[in-house]
Amino acid sequence: MTVDTTVTVRVPAKVNLxxxxxxxxxxxxxxxVNVFHAVSLFDEVTVREAGPRSGRPDGSTSPGGGTLLAELTANGRSVSHLSRVPLDASNLAAGAADLLGRETGRGRPVRIHLEKRIPVAGGMAGGSADAAAALVACDRLWATGLPREDLLxxxxxxxxxxxxxxxxxxxxxxGRGEILEPMTSPGRYRWVFALSPHxxxxxxxxxxYDRLRPDAPAPELSAALRDALAAADPAALGRALTNDLQEAALSLLPELERTLRTGASAGALGALVSGSGPTCAFLVGGGSEEASVVAEREAAVVASLEASGLCEQIVRADGDVPGTVFV
Ligand code: C5P
Incomplete structure (x- = not known):
């Protein structure tokens, strides 16, 4: 049996429908009730054996008692706000390695390299994605072979x-969002994401949200969204997109309202803040629509967002896509 000394995992971002x-x-x-949709914006997380003499650059110890050490590095070629990525023990990817090591008793010092493409602190779960990828990468590196339910x-x-x-x-x-159930969604959709400088x-x-909505009702899955996904109907999906955190995100960062209006006026089928923001997501087509129709709508939305001067970066992606894969 060959033993891996380096493992790389590719992991997608999410938008909340x-x-x-x-x-x-x-x-x-x-x-x-959190409807996750994985999109083709990926981070790559590489873990490798660090060797016995390696330690954390900041000298911190593992929450597991100092036996397991994770050193983090990250590149920032396409993410200008990379400085928001913590490269110490507070990074969730290091926490993932620590937790798996403690649970299985097979943890060894590792170096974790993050190749970031997912917006940082953007509401697209980039930090969570890196932690998920580090978990499956260390599982492979240490040959712990945990059953999927245990990894989840x-x-x-x-x-x-x-x-x-x-x-x-x-x-x-x-629950908190962690009790997952797959949804029927045969369609493929095209998205434009407006990244904020904040x-x-x-x-x-x-x-x-608590301040604005002290009497929030119990959350319920939207029937309109479920039906739009099942029918692969992009116009209905666009109308069904909702985010209860949007009002709170706009309250903290009012300029997002103009970003949303800009994309919507340019013809997006749906526009909303992604998760807790500040990234704004625009559905520009999919399902059985002609590719040329989608491309035209996408070009119009991108051009308007660019002209607005409100966005740090504009990225395009498809959804949905599979979860973590080894590369
Ligand atoms: O679980 P996670 O660490 O991603 O959550 C980050 C923060 O988001 C929590 O500390 C909490 O303030 C908030 N949160 C929440 N309810 C959830 C998920 C997150 O209040 N279901």
């Missing part, structure tokens, strides 16, 4: 959005 948020729970989290359970311990990138496709997350903290957006 519906994010319904209930009232704050006793534990501070919120019950969600560990992912849910790491964060509310960490389990989904292991699964990919389109799925509804309940970041938003997920916790701050939820806190603003």
């Amino acid at each position: 519906q994010l319904a948020v209930g009232p704050a729970r006793e534990d501070g989290f919120h019950d969600l 359970r560990l992912a849910a311990v790491l964060g509310s959005d960490v389990a989904f990138p292991l699964v990919g496709g389109t799925a509804v997350g309940r 970041g938003l903290s997920t916790g701050a957006v939820f806190a603003e």
